[in-house]
Amino acid sequence: MYVLVNDSIISEDEAALKITDLSIQRGYGIFDFLKTVGGKPVFLEDHLDRFYSSADQMRLPVKLKRNELTDLLLILIDKNNLADSGVRITLTGGYSPDGFNIASESNIIVTQQDFVINRDFEKSIGLMTYDYQRQFASAKTLDYLKAIWLQPVLKEKGADDILYHDNGMLRECPRANFFLVNDKDEILTSKSNILKGVTRKHILKFGSQKFKIDERELTMDDLRHAKEVFISSTTKNILPVTKIDGRVLGDGTPGPLTRALMKEFDTYVYGGK
């Protein structure tokens, strides 16, 4: 596989950063992750919006202008020639002379991997709730300390993913947004102190044509009374949740509104193919 490191497209095996990079020294950086379907990037402009926004929020300079980055992304995607894939754009604090302050030039890395999205409408997962608020919630930083640290706990509890809540206020999963269906058949997603996903944005946008759908402050109490739950992300699209902290939701299968939304979203992204 080819990767981009700053302005060079090189083989992945050769791609490395010197140890003075601020990601290695201080975990400092941001990234974004998009998918390609049939060789074409999906929601590219949204991901670039968020990439530059994360960089800006974390005070990281980006030497590539948006059109330059776009061109290089398209060249890389073309060169790797994968139909369905994930593309990750990482931006680090660069080679910091003092190992602490952001360097005048950040490092940019683009990697791509073969990746086929699950489109099985029967699949569902279990969540484990956990009290935690992501730092710099609206930026997609490299900080996954808590999520990675919790992986063995997740296995122990027999859950598949984590749902963060901040002292009872529902937030998000480490790599996905959270939705629930309430007793009024409203489809609701957490509003504040989260990373606003690109998939989430599109669900809110296209979903509003056929469904009662909105963002709102949600609590653990809303979760207890939810009729249906699902999560959304670039790699998961819409993924039903049928278990929370060991408790089975409804009959343990994806609910009717989740199914209807999944079907619509699948058509929206894949054009009915």
Added chain:
Amino acid sequence: MYVLVNDSIISEDEAALKITDLSIQRGYGIFDFLKTVGGKPVFLEDHLDRFYSSADQMRLPVKLKRNELTDLLLILIDKNNLADSGVRITLTGGYSPDGFNIASESNIIVTQQDFVINRDFEKSIGLMTYDYQRQFASAKTLDYLKAIWLQPVLKEKGADDILYHDNGMLRECPRANFFLVNDKDEILTSKSNILKGVTRKHILKFGSQKFKIDERELTMDDLRHAKEVFISSTTKNILPVTKIDGRVLGDGTPGPLTRALMKEFDTYVYGGK
């Protein structure tokens, strides 16, 4: 300068990590930092204790046993042949196959830099308080997002370092511990939810022979009434603080107890040289 990367001592210019390392992908890793004085490591066993404790807390395997790491550290220090220096031991999540879970082998990097400690007893600094609680407080993780992000704010406010408090409970500086002297001439340092520094430990230990010194839960109110303030770290030893959020403490020079403690500590570390 020579550095250690896993089991090889190589030139710093050649030292790199592949981009699949979990520090670059997810900011996941820990480190420790010690100094050498006259070519000899200072408080080496304390730093190794904390290094292995941080690794353990963050579930990171260390392939080097303690005696193996010690031997390699001493070989590196000998080879670089610096009198006064800083030595950093970094441990990352390794080359993660899925870019998310900790690899079965972590990566270890040891770097060394020329570094002479300030022993000017007249120097003092100003602190800016900031509401923040470090994640995984008792492990020395790579997570310096907040501290690095705050650097321009620090400059704007004309302060030299940050004092974190968690909703009014005093904690620590990003890279140093915090002490104050109260109106009973007690020298107190924050007790909970902090990284317990090696210098802090030794100040508490040797200081208790001549001073009223202890760890305690401290509040912003204690800070407002403090007669003297100082911070401690491997690179700073004891560093007086004479300004907090723009307010000058006392006559703006290091206080008598701070000075007395500094003198004792200097003798303790440098043996009166």
